[in-house]
Amino acid sequence: MPHPVHSCVPSHSLGLRGWSKPWSDDAGGACVEAKKLPDGSVALRQSTDPDGPALVLTAREIAGFLASVKAGEADFLL
Numbered sequence: 001m002p003h004p005v006h007s008c009v010p011s012h013s014l015g016l017r018g019w020s021k022p023w024s025d026d027a028g029g030a031c032v033e034a035k036k037l038p039d040g041s042v043a044l045r046q047s048t049d050p051d052g053p054a055l056v057l058t059a060r061e062i063a064g065f066l067a068s069v070k071a072g073e074a075d076f077l078l
Helices: 059-070
Strands: 020-024 032-036 042-047 053-057
Touching: 053 059
Parallel strands: none
Antiparallel strands: 020 032, 032 042, 042 053
């Protein structure tokens, strides 16, 4: 079984392909990029810093995060 990927790994260590921009701002092009990893976890990185660190969430964590956002529980961040 492969070793789990941990947060704050350099984004480039997760591979160059497979990153997408599901979230984007309206001014300036600063986007969050996401990549689904082979174990089902999801890596997130800042598009303006593709060699910077990646935040890695388990499948359960990303599902909970997305459900909370859809329910409006993150609206206070705006």
